[in-house]
Amino acid sequence: MILQSYQIKIPAKTGNLEVIRNFLISSLQTLKFSEEELNKVLLSVDEACSNVIRHAYNFKENQIKIDLKIEKNKISIFVTDSGKGFDPSKIETPKMDEYLKNFKVGGLGILIMKKLMDEVEYDIRPGSQNKVKLVKYF
Amino acid sequence: MILQSYQIKIPAKTGNLEVIRNFLISSLQTLKFSEEELNKVLLSVDEACSNVIRHAYNFKENQIKIDLKIEKNKISIFVTDSGKGFDPSKIETPKMDEYLKNFKVGGLGILIMKKLMDEVEYDIRPGSQNKVKLVKYF
Amino acid sequence: MSGFKIDTKKEESVSVVRISGFLDAHTAHELEAEFQGITSKGDYKILVNFAGLDYISSAGLGVFMGFIELVRENGGDIKMCEMNVKIYKIFDLLGFPNLYEIFDTQAEAIEKFKD
Amino acid sequence: MSGFKIDTKKEESVSVVRISGFLDAHTAHELEAEFQGITSKGDYKILVNFAGLDYISSAGLGVFMGFIELVRENGGDIKMCEMNVKIYKIFDLLGFPNLYEIFDTQAEAIEKFKD
Ligand SMILES: Nc1ncnc2c1ncn2[C@@H]1O[C@H](COP(=O)(O)OP(=O)(O)O)[C@@H](O)[C@H]1O
Ligand SMILES: Nc1ncnc2c1ncn2[C@@H]1O[C@H](COP(=O)(O)OP(=O)(O)O)[C@@H](O)[C@H]1O
Numbered sequence: 001m002i003l004q005s006y007q008i009k010i011p012a013k014t015g016n017l018e019v020i021r022n023f024l025i026s027s028l029q030t031l032k033f034s035e036e037e038l039n040k041v042l043l044s045v046d047e048a049c050s051n052v053i054r055h056a057y058n059f060k061e062n063q064i065k066i067d068l069k070i071e072k073n074k075i076s077i078f079v080t081d082s083g084k085g086f087d088p089s090k091i092e093t094p095k096m097d098e099y100l101k102n103f104k105v106g107g108l109g110i111l112i113m114k115k116l117m118d119e120v121e122y123d124i125r126p127g128s129q130n131k132v133k134l135v136k137y138f
Numbered sequence: 139m140i141l142q143s144y145q146i147k148i149p150a151k152t153g154n155l156e157v158i159r160n161f162l163i164s165s166l167q168t169l170k171f172s173e174e175e176l177n178k179v180l181l182s183v184d185e186a187c188s189n190v191i192r193h194a195y196n197f198k199e200n201q202i203k204i205d206l207k208i209e210k211n212k213i214s215i216f217v218t219d220s221g222k223g224f225d226p227s228k229i230e231t232p233k234m235d236e237y238l239k240n241f242k243v244g245g246l247g248i249l250i251m252k253k254l255m256d257e258v259e260y261d262i263r264p265g266s267q268n269k270v271k272l273v274k275y276f
Numbered sequence: 277m278s279g280f281k282i283d284t285k286k287e288e289s290v291s292v293v294r295i296s297g298f299l300d301a302h303t304a305h306e307l308e309a310e311f312q313g314i315t316s317k318g319d320y321k322i323l324v325n326f327a328g329l330d331y332i333s334s335a336g337l338g339v340f341m342g343f344i345e346l347v348r349e350n351g352g353d354i355k356m357c358e359m360n361v362k363i364y365k366i367f368d369l370l371g372f373p374n375l376y377e378i379f380d381t382q383a384e385a386i387e388k389f390k391d
Numbered sequence: 392m393s394g395f396k397i398d399t400k401k402e403e404s405v406s407v408v409r410i411s412g413f414l415d416a417h418t419a420h421e422l423e424a425e426f427q428g429i430t431s432k433g434d435y436k437i438l439v440n441f442a443g444l445d446y447i448s449s450a451g452l453g454v455f456m457g458f459i460e461l462v463r464e465n466g467g468d469i470k471m472c473e474m475n476v477k478i479y480k481i482f483d484l485l486g487f488p489n490l491y492e493i494f495d496t497q498a499e500a501i502e503k504f505k506d
Binding site for chain 2: 298300301302331333334335337338341342344345362365366369370371372374375
Binding site: 004008009015019023030 | 168201
């Protein structure tokens with residue numbers, strides 16, 4: 001059962017990443033997340049939004065939507081874009097040993113989300129809505 | 139022409155007034171408002187939202203929506219509720235001399251909005267959407 | 277995060293109420309409860325020190341209006357001090373300085389209560 | 392309002408880059424430009440002081456990865472110091488401490504560059 005819903009819809013530009021983080025901080029402040037857990041949520045959503053700005057929209061300004069659903073034992077955050085979409089199953093998870101040895105750059109965003117959140121799930125429908133769901137349990 | 143749109147949709151409760159103010163602060167931070175003008179916007183929106191929480195919804199939790207439209211020479215903020223509505227033409231503007239002399243309480247919210255914003259306009263449709271538009275020119 | 281804080285201390289016969297943070301429709305009831313507590317003890321000389329206050333909305337103003345009559349009927353007053361310019365502008369916008377005495381310093385205000 | 396700040400000073404032969412605030416996809420290019428400036432002058436001993444840094448996302452991490460190879464090929468290094476626990480946890484999550492030396496104090500790090 002969803003107890004509370006928060007939504008923000010704003011221009012997808014890197015200057016708004018801070019707006020999004022601040023929105024989450026103030027929306028989540030009454031929940032009993034530790035600061036550490038809150039930081040995990042902030043960073044994961046930031047990564048999802050940075051991907052939308054860069055990959056979904058290629059830095060062309062468009063809208064990004066973030067929905068926060070608070071339930072009794074978890075929060076779910078949906079980051080939605082109307083951009084070009086992609087096939088998440090084709091994205092390889094970087095092996096960090098090799099990654100670091102070969103001085104790779106980029107490609108860490110989804111890995112970070114997966115490491116920090118309890119669930120990460122993409123629902124890609126190019127031409128309509130692409131969405132990533134990020135879940136964290138209390 | 140609308141250059142940028144920001145929207146937030148959150149539970150209408152007094153604890154979220156701060157969330158709303160923070161959302162506005164971060165959404166407006168790149169515009170060239172003076173701090174004084176920004177404060178006028180914050181207070182006016184706070185008054186509109188406090189009215190929604192108290193009068194439209196009688197403190198029963200429901201959603202409140204705030205839309206911010208940024209144009210070249212002005213910002214417009216729409217505060218929307220789906221509550222019981224009212225007839226703005228029936229609201230008397232308090233005369234502050236008498237008000238203070240008679241130790242009145244309350245009834246200052248709309249006056250504050252009118253004094254601080256360049257335009258204040260209600261669009262009341264009980265049963266569907268009640269909206270107040272607050273405009274400030276640069 | 278920001279919140280609202282109240283700290284009341286008796287200075288001579290005056291109840292000095294230091295308020296800080298954000299006084300809005302969410303926090304106004306806290307100040308109301310404080311005023312209730314003070315006046316119910318029969319103390320009617322109230323000085324509100326605004327030094328730490330960052331924000332006030334009409335819900336906050338309503339608290340002062342809700343007690344001023346009672347306080348004055350009992351020979352007391354609500355005076356104010358150390359208000360920053362941002363807050364003062366809101367008071368001024370509505371003519372509140374005609375009803376409430378606002379002092380720069382706490383000492384001046386306490387002195388004035390002795391008149 | 393938070394923003395991101397960089398301040399670079401030469402200490403002996405080491406370019407000490409103090410970063411503070413929020414290093415995300417919006418501000419990462421500023422650090423990139425700073426590293427570009429430093430390395431293009433032929434300076435490859437870079438110490439990043441994280442004392443003031445509140446936040447880092449993968450865009451920020453990418454800046455370090457983008458320069459480490461060049462810097463090491465030129466006999467230099469990017470070392471790090473005074474990282475708070477919050478930031479260190481992100482580095483640690485991805486194994487970055489295997490690639491970058493991270494020191495508690497700036498003095499230790501500068502000393503290490505002399506080896
Ligand atoms: N919202 C999105 N829209 C389109 N493509 C995306 C989106 N999110 C991720 N991707 C794709 O997934 C890849 C991996 O993303 P990520 O792990 O965050 O690393 P990076 O963004 O640094 O490439 C991206 O390079 C991009 O091709
Ligand atoms: N969103 C709203 N929904 C219903 N009634 C409203 C709304 N906003 C204002 N009102 C009505 O207008 C009146 C005046 O509002 P205001 O000037 O803000 O003072 P106050 O809220 O202190 O009464 C309220 O008492 C209420 O009857």
